[in-house]
Amino acid sequence: MPKLLRRLLPLLFLVGLGWFLWTKVRPALADFENPLNPAPRVTVTHNTVLQKVEALGRMELVRYEFRDVVEYKKSTYRFLPDAKVALIVAGNAIGCLDLRKLRPQDVVLEGDSIVRVALPAPELCVWQIDHSKSKVYSIENGFFQDAELVDAGYKYAEANVRRAALNSGILAQTEQNAQQILRPILETMTGRRVILSRQMQNPTVPAKR
Numbered sequence: 001m002p003k004l005l006r007r008l009l010p011l012l013f014l015v016g017l018g019w020f021l022w023t024k025v026r027p028a029l030a031d032f033e034n035p036l037n038p039a040p041r042v043t044v045t046h047n048t049v050l051q052k053v054e055a056l057g058r059m060e061l062v063r064y065e066f067r068d069v070v071e072y073k074k075s076t077y078r079f080l081p082d083a084k085v086a087l088i089v090a091g092n093a094i095g096c097l098d099l100r101k102l103r104p105q106d107v108v109l110e111g112d113s114i115v116r117v118a119l120p121a122p123e124l125c126v127w128q129i130d131h132s133k134s135k136v137y138s139i140e141n142g143f144f145q146d147a148e149l150v151d152a153g154y155k156y157a158e159a160n161v162r163r164a165a166l167n168s169g170i171l172a173q174t175e176q177n178a179q180q181i182l183r184p185i186l187e188t189m190t191g192r193r194v195i196l197s198r199q200m201q202n203p204t205v206p207a208k209r
Contacts, residue, residue: 003153049133058125061177064165069137071154084140085149089157093165094126095174106199113184115192118199119182122174127162129154 070087106115108172134154139146179196185193 014206039208040150044112045058058096058098058123059178060094060096060125061122061174062095062170064095064170066091066093066164068157068160068164070153070157070160072149072156074149074152081140083149084138084151085146086137086139087150087153087157088137090130091128091157091161092126092130093124093128093161093170095122095170096179097174097178098123098124098125099201103199109192113192114195115186115190116187116195116197117182118197119175119178120199122171122178124162124165124170127158128166129158129161137172164202 032189066089068089068091070089072085072087074083098120102117106118110116134157136150139149175198183194183196
């Protein structure tokens with residue numbers, strides 16, 4: 001029996017060594033199983049840096065959506081025709097109240113049944129182009145400056161979204177929605193009748209000469 005064991009020990013050692021080497025080499029050989037379609041190797045390097053933390057207190061109360069066809073024309077060279085781009089533009093604007101501007105003196109309790117709240121003035125807090133719903137319809141005489149022409153056209157369209165929102169009364173609608181939305185919330189929270197008004201603007205003092 002000892003002689004048989006001495007004969008088997010080298011064999012068992014070789015089997016164990018072979019199994020150990022196989023477990024180490026098998027991951028490296030996985031890429032050669034299908035040489036025509038090797039598994040892709042992906043390497044990602046990033047360095048995320050937090051640059052700014054901002055407290056948000058804007059309450060969005062109304063959204064206006066716009067659709068427009070904009071033709072932007074630019075004179076380039078004196079003896080060449082004007083460069084033109086036509087855009088089909090979708091944009092939106094959002095009216096809000098910046099509740100960070102609410103001051104302690106803007107909340108006044110009257111007896112046991114009334115609370116008066118002077119809200120800050122409504123603002124146009126967002127106006128932007130929705131590029132996913134916008135597209136370039138045509139470009140003429142771009143003279144190898146198509147990208148700049150399209151970018152200038154979109155910038156003009158974005159500024160026009162702001163003008164259109166203000167002309168459409170978005171600030172008045174924001175103030176009206178504040179009355180409809182905030183009053184029930186505040187009345188439920190306080191158990192009082194809530195009267196909403198506009199903050200009084202501090203008068204500007206002329207500079208001394």
